[in-house]
Amino acid sequence: MSDIREAARAWQAIDPDESDRAIVQRWLDDDDEASLRSAFGARLAFGTAGLRGPIQPGPGGMNRLAVRQVTAGLVDWLDTCEVDGPVVVGFDGRRGSAAFAADVARVVRAAGRAVLRFERVVPTPLVAFAVRATGAAAGVMVTASHNPPDDNGYKVFWGDGAQIVPPHDRGIAERVALGSVPVADDAGEPVPEKVVADYLDAVIGTRVHTDELAEVRVVYTPMHGVGRELVTEVLARAGHREVHVVAEQAEPDGRFPTVAFPNPEEPGALDLAFALADRVGASVVVANDPDADRLAVAIPTDAGWRRLSGNEVGWLLADDLLTHGHHPEPRAVATTIVSSTRLSAMAEAHGVAYAETLTGFKWLARVSIDHHDRGGTLVLGYEEALGYSAAGVVRDKDGVSAALLLVDLVAWLAARSQTLQDRLDALDRSFGVVKGRLCARVHQGPSGRARIEAGMAALRAAPPSTLGGARVVRSLDLLTDADRGELPASDVLAFTLEGGHRALVRPSGTEPKLKVYTEARIEVIGDLDDARARAERVAEGIEGDLLAVIDAV
Numbered sequence: 186m187s188d189i190r191e192a193a194r195a196w197q198a199i200d201p202d203e204s205d206r207a208i209v210q211r212w213l214d215d216d217d218e219a220s221l222r223s224a225f226g227a228r229l230a231f232g233t234a235g236l237r238g239p240i241q242p243g244p245g246g247m248n249r250l251a252v253r254q255v256t257a258g259l260v261d262w263l264d265t266c267e268v269d270g271p272v273v274v275g276f277d278g279r280r281g282s283a284a285f286a287a288d289v290a291r292v293v294r295a296a297g298r299a300v301l302r303f304e305r306v307v308p309t310p311l312v313a314f315a316v317r318a319t320g321a322a323a324g325v326m327v328t329a330s331h332n333p334p335d336d337n338g339y340k341v342f343w344g345d346g347a348q349i350v351p352p353h354d355r356g357i358a359e360r361v362a363l364g365s366v367p368v369a370d371d372a373g374e375p376v377p378e379k380v381v382a383d384y385l386d387a388v389i390g391t392r393v394h395t396d397e398l399a400e401v402r403v404v405y406t407p408m409h410g411v412g413r414e415l416v417t418e419v420l421a422r423a424g425h426r427e428v429h430v431v432a433e434q435a436e437p438d439g440r441f442p443t444v445a446f447p448n449p450e451e452p453g454a455l456d457l458a459f460a461l462a463d464r465v466g467a468s469v470v471v472a473n474d475p476d477a478d479r480l481a482v483a484i485p486t487d488a489g490w491r492r493l494s495g496n497e498v499g500w501l502l503a504d505d506l507l508t509h510g511h512h513p514e515p516r517a518v519a520t521t522i523v524s525s526t527r528l529s530a531m532a533e534a535h536g537v538a539y540a541e542t543l544t545g546f547k548w549l550a551r552v553s554i555d556h557h558d559r560g561g562t563l564v565l566g567y568e569e570a571l572g573y574s575a576a577g578v579v580r581d582k583d584g585v586s587a588a589l590l591l592v593d594l595v596a597w598l599a600a601r602s603q604t605l606q607d608r609l610d611a612l613d614r615s616f617g618v619v620k621g622r623l624c625a626r627v628h629q630g631p632s633g634r635a636r637i638e639a640g641m642a643a644l645r646a647a648p649p650s651t652l653g654g655a656r657v658v659r660s661l662d663l664l665t666d667a668d669r670g671e672l673p674a675s676d677v678l679a680f681t682l683e684g685g686h687r688a689l690v691r692p693s694g695t696e697p698k699l700k701v702y703t704e705a706r707i708e709v710i711g712d713l714d715d716a717r718a719r720a721e722r723v724a725e726g727i728e729g730d731l732l733a734v735i736d737a738v
Contacts, residue, residue, distance in 0.1 A: 237338035270322035271299035278437025300373025308477035347550030399599035412477030449481035499567035620720035653726025
């Protein structure tokens with residue numbers, strides 16, 4: 186305990202935030218070992234393109250000193266790589282985001298590099314776009330996306346507009362400062378307003394339906410986040426006049442007062458949107474997460490509102506863009522290993538290339554860059570966690586452009602007396618029913634991390650021979666197996682089953698979760714609902730068998 190107390194006092198001595206210094210002092214006075222070890226036991230590690238963790242003092246949390254130290258590492262790495270250009274800095278509406286962003290800018294300026302900063306809250310995809318639009322060396326977005334209210338984060342984009350990948354993540358992490366960091370008095374120059382205008386024009390340019398659209402009522406919620414201004418503007422420019430915003434969630438608010446968890450995937454998160462949709466008779470509900478890089482969609486049914494899965498939205502967008510879009514060749518679509526395999530069959534049917542990457546848009550962006558360099562287009566990259574990127578406009582998830590494309594599709598179908606469900610039915614008949622499930626086991630703290638590791642170890646030690654009554658025909662460990670193709674090593678276990686079913690298990694890169702993905706495939710012979718029910722039963726059985734192994738550790 187003495188070493189932790191010494192570390193706390195050393196940190197307190199150079200912490201620029203008075204309130205954080207007071208918190209550390211209270212922990213010391215109270216002998217609060219749990220808080221001290223959480224804050225000073227270990228430094229937040231670089232995960233998915235940066236940092237994400239609880240807002241608290243110490244290297245184990247998100248705070249002003251930690252942000253300064255990481256930014257020093259970023260600038261050092263940019264200098265090492267001899268990369269010229271400014272750093273773009275943006276932030277969302279979470280607690281501490283504005284102050285953290287100011288610290289990022291002042292550290293970069295103190296190091297002699299130019300800064301282009303957003304002066305108000307902005308969506309993450311706008312920051313990614315701005316990096317390329319301004320010829321920046323890198324970009325930093327202060328956000329924790331859809332994490333709990335007490336978290337914040339630090340996301341880094343390289344000069345190509347994509348989230349950092351090796352060696353850049355390691356290079357920055359190895360150069361993180363361990364002491365105090367010089368800061369400048371000024372925070373750089375504002376991002377030119379033209380960048381925002383160019384982004385909106387580029388989003389409008391992704392449209393494949395511009396006429397013969399019915400007027401449809403849309404309910405939209407930014408989930409107390411930063412998407413409303415840009416989403417409502419692009420929808421208005423596209424002629425969608427019946428857009429109803431959930432008033433209680435319209436403004437950025439880092440407390441997220443109307444939701445238990447600011448993630449549109451979570452139960453109850455869209456209840457206010459559904460209530461408004463019932464009142465106005467909406468045709469569709471669309472929702473962003475707090476930094477507007479994800480999009481959730483719900484449709485009306487006889488039993489109430491049904492949230493579409495990320496895979497279903499991905500299929501709908503891919504089908505529409507491939508069928509009606511006119512993108513430069515070679516065309517491609519891409520998704521991640523934990524998303525549905527149906528996209529591969531859709532790509533084959535349209536005669537376009539297909540790519541599958543590790544989880545995360547930092548890897549999907551590599552496909553976009555590759556096709557751009559060859560004069561072609563990644564028509565759509567998507568991941569099942571509600572992330573979509575169309576036509577390479579943004580090399581990251583973009584909930585703004587996805588919202589426009591989805592609402593356009595609803596209006597185009599409505600003009601033909603069709604719905605999104607009609608299109609999903611048609612895809613199921615063409616490609617067979619695919620039912621996917623995601624289950625996550627949440628384990629907090631160091632003991633939780635040990636349980637997550639134990640679950641993975643148990644599956645590695647004794648890979649299952651059957652799952653859900655289906656024989657496992659291949660077990661692949663992406664961490665150690667040499668036959669993983671071009672995929673980088675990753676802590677993922679993949680099981681291919683007879684009948685075209687599959688399952689994957691992996692620890693989350695941003696949350697204390699062990700995630701289990703299952704997918705069942707059933708050909709449609711006769712009744713569509715019967716095929717869906719059979720696929721659901723198979724997926725449930727596969728999931729149950731995997732969870733039995735994980736929960737036994």
